[in-house]
Amino acid sequence: MTSDNQWRQRFTDLLAGTHSTTGDPVDAGARLVVLDPDGSEAFRAALARHHRFVDDDQIVWIRPLIGGQDTTDGYLFDLGVTRRRSLHWATARLVDEAVEIDLVNGQRARIEPADGADLTELSRWDDFTNRLTPDEDAELRRLEADSWQGRYA
Secondary structure, eight states: OOOHHHHHHHHHHHHHTTTOSSSOGGGOOEEEEEEOTTSOEEEEEEEOSOOEEEGGGTEEEEOBOOSEEEETTEEEEOTTTSOOEEEEEEEEEEETTEEEEEETTSOEEEEEEOOHHHHHHHHHHHHHHTTSOHHHHHHHHHTOOSSOOSTTO
């Protein structure tokens, strides 16, 4: 049985990229794969490097990386689309290199090492966040707002 601290630490490590084989966290990151009760894939996206646990409600806030596009100003994300999402869990455990979370709605979320296109999208996100002011970056990392009223909306 996986302890609460074990899966949370692995979750944190995956998002931070500390599982990098090169020792550089920007070479690694996480993706979210959500499976319906029948095992079919319902959603897949790379995850931003920040999260927030709300223990009283068994919720973890994350930011799936959707809404990015190549523009004349470089690759940009629409922060009105790339907004926070919650995972409301019933149970969680370590499975191989990943964290599997049974969600209260019957779906299963798997947070696993990103690769391929998902890792490319995370790299684009890392580059994009370098454009943000320190205040904008801090606001995104807090994962407290459901909408974005600033630049890039």
